Amino acid sequence: SYELTQSPSVSVSPGQTARITCFADALPKKYAYWYQQKPGQAPVLVIYKDSERPSGIPARFSGSSSGTTVTLTITGVQAEDEADYYCQTADTGGTYPVIFGGGTKLTVL
Amino acid sequence: QVQLQESGPGLVKPSETLSLTCSVSGYSITSGYYWGWIRQPPGKGLEWVGSMYHSGSTYYNPSLKSRVTISLDTSKNQFSLRLRSVTAADTAVYYCARHSRDCSGGACYFTPFDYWGQGTLVTVSS
Numbered sequence: 001s002y003e004l005t006q007s008p009s010v011s012v013s014p015g016q017t018a019r020i021t022c023f024a025d026a027l028p029k030k031y032a033y034w035y036q037q038k039p040g041q042a043p044v045l046v047i048y049k050d051s052e053r054p055s056g057i058p059a060r061f062s063g064s065s066s067g068t069t070v071t072l073t074i075t076g077v078q079a080e081d082e083a084d085y086y087c088q089t090a091d092t093g094g095t096y097p098v099i100f101g102g103g104t105k106l107t108v109l
Numbered sequence: 110q111v112q113l114q115e116s117g118p119g120l121v122k123p124s125e126t127l128s129l130t131c132s133v134s135g136y137s138i139t140s141g142y143y144w145g146w147i148r149q150p151p152g153k154g155l156e157w158v159g160s161m162y163h164s165g166s167t168y169y170n171p172s173l174k175s176r177v178t179i180s181l182d183t184s185k186n187q188f189s190l191r192l193r194s195v196t197a198a199d200t201a202v203y204y205c206a207r208h209s210r211d212c213s214g215g216a217c218y219f220t221p222f223d224y225w226g227q228g229t230l231v232t233v234s235s
Contacts, residue, residue, distance in 0.1 A: 030214075033221035035155075042204055042225035043155065054223075086155050090218035097168050097219055098145075098157035 004087055004101035011107040018074040020104045022087035025068065030090040032070035034063060037084045037103075046085075047072060074106075082108040111135040113205050113226035121199075121233050127192040131205030131226060138181055139163045142209050144188045145222065146179065148201040156201075160208065160219070161188060168219075195233045202228040 005023040012018045022032065032050050035043035045054050047063035050070060060075045070089075074081055087101040117129035131144070138144055145160030159169035161179040169177050178191045192199060206222040 030216065030218040035221075037155075042206075042228055043222070044225075045221050045223060048221045088155075088221065090220070092216035092218045095171065098160070098170075100147075100155040100157060103154040 002096045002099060004089060004099055006087060006101040006104045009105045011109055012077050013109045014077060014079060016077055018077050018106055020072040020085050022070045022101045023068060024089055030092045032065060033088045034072045035086045077108055079108050082106055111224045113224055115203060115205050115226045115229040119230060119232060121195055121231060122235050123196055123233055124194055127195050127199060127231055129190045129203055131188050133186050138186055138188060139183050142207050145206050145208060146190045147204045147206055150201045197233050200233045202230050204228045
């Protein structure tokens with residue numbers, strides 16, 4: 001089966017830069033998306049098409065893609081950014097049309 | 110403003126069928142978009158269950174395909190999930206959500222989920 005691998009946790013101090021990575025093994029990936037999920041809430045889309053931000057998402061959130069690795073970067077982390085972050089890929093191959101990564105817990109120290 | 114709201118039993122017995130409904134307001138489910146279900150076991154990550162278009166086109170998670178049916182009720186602007194032969198492993202918060210499918214570049218792919226319901230916890234237990 002196909003998998004997206006995320007590191008379980010990332011910890012940073014306020015004002016620092018957090019980088020959350022997602023490794024996609026051998027997938028005909030078209031794009032990656034990133035969601036933020038706070039406790040007891042539904043996920044919220046923060047990045048689409050690898051690096052695009054939906055309206056209303058702060059500019060400190062950015063995304064990038066290189067080969068089979070996609071990265072969510074939060075520059076100048078704030079306490080309110082503490083949450084779980086999930087990557088999702090858009091698979092053009094058809095076998096696994098929607099895949100989520102296992103999630104990364106971002107802790108703001 | 111598009112809003113989605115899940116409803117259904119919070120407790121299902123093992124081997125029975127889990128049935129949930131998602132009521133959509135602010136947008137007609139026949140106007141486009143795929144309508145999907147995502148679940149999240151307590152303390153774990155997100156798992157896509159499946160999605161359906163109003164034309165009847167459906168996509169299911171290969172690991173759940175043999176037990177899942179998604180259907181639309183256009184008269185009520187709702188869509189539903191049925192998951193058969195449930196076990197404790199199916200205990201999860203179930204979300205309904207909206208996304209689309211882009212085929213403009215030749216190879217088709219799903220766009221991200223842009224609107225989500227608040228989620229409903231379904232526990233499988235006797």
